[in-house]
Each structure stands twice: as C-alpha cells, then as structure tokens.
Amino acid sequence: MVQFWRLSLLRAALTVFGAALLGTAAGASDTANPGAQRIVAVGGTITEILYDLGGEGRIVARDSTSTFPSRALDKPDVGYMRALSAEGILAEKPDLILMEEGSGPPPVIDILKASEIPVVVIPTPPDAGMIGTKIRAVGAAVGLSQQAEALAATTEQELAKLATEVAAIPAARKKVLFVLSLSNGRVMAGGADTAAGAIIELAGGINAAPGIRGYKPMSDEAVIAAQPDVILAMSTSPSHPVTPEKVFALPAMQTTPAAADKALLSMDGLLLLGFGPRTPQAARSLAAQLYPGAIR
Numbered sequence: 688m689v690q691f692w693r694l695s696l697l698r699a700a701l702t703v704f705g706a707a708l709l710g711t712a713a714g715a716s717d718t719a720n721p722g723a724q725r726i727v728a729v730g731g732t733i734t735e736i737l738y739d740l741g742g743e744g745r746i747v748a749r750d751s752t753s754t755f756p757s758r759a760l761d762k763p764d765v766g767y768m769r770a771l772s773a774e775g776i777l778a779e780k781p782d783l784i785l786m787e788e789g790s791g792p793p794p795v796i797d798i799l800k801a802s803e804i805p806v807v808v809i810p811t812p813p814d815a816g817m818i819g820t821k822i823r824a825v826g827a828a829v830g831l832s833q834q835a836e837a838l839a840a841t842t843e844q845e846l847a848k849l850a851t852e853v854a855a856i857p858a859a860r861k862k863v864l865f866v867l868s869l870s871n872g873r874v875m876a877g878g879a880d881t882a883a884g885a886i887i888e889l890a891g892g893i894n895a896a897p898g899i900r901g902y903k904p905m906s907d908e909a910v911i912a913a914q915p916d917v918i919l920a921m922s923t924s925p926s927h928p929v930t931p932e933k934v935f936a937l938p939a940m941q942t943t944p945a946a947a948d949k950a951l952l953s954m955d956g957l958l959l960l961g962f963g964p965r966t967p968q969a970a971r972s973l974a975a976q977l978y979p980g981a982i983r
Contacts, residue, residue, distance in 0.1 A: 721830020
C-alpha cells in the first residue's frame with residue numbers, strides 16, 4: 688500500500704508538469720484567467736472544487752452533473768457534460784469555460800476552443816493520487832492557486848491517513864462488485880481503469896471484475912466466477928436502479944457470498960465516483976461499511 692501511494696504521488700507530480708504545459712498552451716494560467724468572472728463549470732468535481740475555493744460567485748452556469756453543493760443547482764444548467772451544446776454555453780457569455788476531461792461531444796468542444804473564450808480542460812483520471820493535481824489545476828485556471836494548494840494538501844493528508852489505516856485492517860480483503868445498472872438480467876459492472884474500481888481499492892476492497900476494462904456487461908459465468916462478497920451500487924441510478932430484490936434475484940448472483948449475506952451497499956454517485964475533495968470521505972465511508980470497527 689505504501690509503495691502504491693508513492694507511485695501515485697510520482698504520477699501526480701508528472702501530471703502537474705503536463706497540466707502546466709497544457710494550461711500554458713491554452714492560455715489558461717494564473718496570469719491569464721484570474722479576472723474571469725463568468726465561468727461555465729462542466730463536471731461535478733470541477734464545480735465542487737470552485738465552490739470550495741470560494742469561486743461560487745464567479746460561476747454563471749454549470750452542467751447537470753454538478754449537483755454538489757446543493758446551492759449549485761440554483762445556477763443555470765447547460766446540459767449533461769457528455770452531450771453539451773455550444774450555443775447553450777456561449778449564450779451564458781462566459782469569459783472562461785472550465786471542464787473535466789471527457790466532456791463533449793468532440794465537435795462541440797472544437798467549436799468552443801475555436802471561439803475567443805479561454806477553454807481549460809482538467810485531466811480527471813480515476814486515481815486518488817491525482818486528486819491534488821486536479822485541485823491545483825482548477826486553482827491555477829482561475830487565479831486561486833493559494834487556496835487550491837491548501838485544499839489539495841488537506842485532501843492528500845486525509846488520503847494518506849486513510850491509506851495507513853486501510854493497510855492495518857486485520858480482516859481478509861473483501862471482493863466488491865460495482866454494479867452500475869441491471870438491464871435485461873445482465874449486470875453492467877465497473878472493471879479496471881474505472882473510478883468504481885479505484886474507490887473500491889482505496890477503501891481496502893478487491894475489485895471483483897478486473898477482467899473487464901471500463902463499464903461493461905458481465906456474462907453470467909463471469910459473475911459466478913467473481914464470487915463477490917459485496918455488491919456496490921449508486922443510491923440514485925438514472926436508469927435500471929439496483930435494488931436487493933433485483934440484484935439477488937439474478938440466477939448468476941444466487942451462488943455468490945454477497946447473495947447469501949444480502950450484502951448490497953449504496954452510495955451517492957458523485958461522492959462515490961467523482962474523485963474530488965470529498966473522495967477521502969467517500970472511501971472512508973465505504974471502508975467502514977466493508978470492515979465494521981476497523982476504520983474510525
């Protein structure tokens with residue numbers, strides 16, 4: 688665990704360097720955007736970080752994934768981050784567009800970048816070691832680097848503390864299967880290179896679906912072979928909500944340890960998968976549920 692954490696910090700340092708180069712190329716830096724007063728924030732953790740840095744009053748619009756803090760819902764909604772409209776964003780007359788990597792579709796991003804409005808794209812890999820990098824990149828983009836450094840340092844300290852506690856858990860590690868949705872009797876699971884897999888590992892669990900990459904359907908045979916101890920789901924799924932009645936009624940689930948114990952955990956989607964300032968809280972909550980009494 689300690690070796691993993693050191694590797695994560697090394698990756699974070701490299702990403703800081705890369706993000707600095709990206710920001711300079713895009714004209715997005717402390718000197719370029721500190722005066723931005725009409726920011727369109729795209730991505731739940733981007734908006735959350737801006738609020739934490741005290742930039743709330745500078746946000747003129749946000750995307751539909753930006754639901755925390757709740758007062759962000761008072762801002763105009765420019766749509767889902769992966770189905771944006773250039774017209775809708777430009778109608779807000781922004782002087783800075785700040786968005787998570789993966790926002791789109793690509794033709795819309797091309798239009799926005801072709802405008803005279805600065806566009807900053809923040810890398811958002813599902814890696815706890817990169818959260819500080821994300822916070823610092825947001826701070827640099829809006830001229831709030833000092834506040835961002837303080838928030839990033841606090842977040843990294845909390846993650847390091849959790850890593851130490853998780854490493855000391857005496858119990859055997861539990862296999863956790865993240866179920867994004869259930870459709871036609873099939874499990875849509877979170878495999879390798881996903882935020883779900885990363886948060887499971889951060890909480891001391893073992894991802895039960897390492898054989899798939901991304902969020903993909905699992906065959907019945909794969910679910911049976913996985914033998915998860917716990918099923919993890921989002922508390923509010925946009926479609927095909929995951930409930931104990933539905934998940935444990937599946938034939939492939941009935942032979943699993945999770946079904947025997949009716950072990951289904953649900954957490955808020957943004958908190959669980961966002962990888963932002965509240966990730967230490969999310970991972971600690973998950974770890975406490977996986978290993979009662981072992982995590983304070």
